[in-house]
Amino acid sequence: MRDQERGRRRGQGELEAQVLAALREASEPASAAWVQEKLGGALAYTTVITILTRLLAKGAVTREKVGRSFVWTAAADEAGLAALRMRRVLDKESDREAVLASFVTGLSQQDEEMLRELLTRTREAEE
Numbered sequence: 019m020r021d022q023e024r025g026r027r028r029g030q031g032e033l034e035a036q037v038l039a040a041l042r043e044a045s046e047p048a049s050a051a052w053v054q055e056k057l058g059g060a061l062a063y064t065t066v067i068t069i070l071t072r073l074l075a076k077g078a079v080t081r082e083k084v085g086r087s088f089v090w091t092a093a094a095d096e097a098g099l100a101a102l103r104m105r106r107v108l109d110k111e112s113d114r115e116a117v118l119a120s121f122v123t124g125l126s127q128q129d130e131e132m133l134r135e136l137l138t139r140t141r142e143a144e145e
Contacts, residue, residue, distance in 0.1 A: 031103065033061070037069050038078060038092050038099060047082060047089035076102045 040056040041048055048056075054066045070090050073079040078094040094102065111117045125133065 031099070033065075033069050034073055034078070034099060035096050037066065037073065038094065038096060041079060041090055041092035042095065044091075047084075047091045049087060049089055053090070073099075076106070078102060 036057055037053055040053050043056070044052070050063060050066045050070055053070070054061055054063055057066070070079060070081070074081055074090075076099070078092070078099050080091050080093050081088040082091075108114060108117055122130065122133070
């Protein structure tokens with residue numbers, strides 16, 4: 019590990035995104051050791067297991083028992099992981115309407131239009 023990498027703190031979710039990206043590149047369910055190696059081997063095996071376990075709790079990965087260990091598969095991409103985080107934040111708040119209203123009023127006009135379009139498409143698909 020280079021000195022500048024060792025001193026740099028990763029942003030929240032950066033390791034999770036890296037682990038998900040590695041799993042998406044796998045041609046089949048992958049072991050934690052494979053993920054560790056794919057990420058360059060700089061992370062401790064226990065750190066990789068911790069990240070995978072957190073992703074499992076978030077529904078971003080699945081795991082299957084093979085022998086005495088597990089193999090892991092990505093169930094969500096980075097956008098899906100971000101959406102899971104957003105839902106968790108929203109679920110923790112008592113006034114969902116206020117949180118959503120604050121979120122929407124902070125959107126750019128382009129993002130607001132995109133959100134309206136996505137909501138319309140979702141409703142049409144449900145009908």
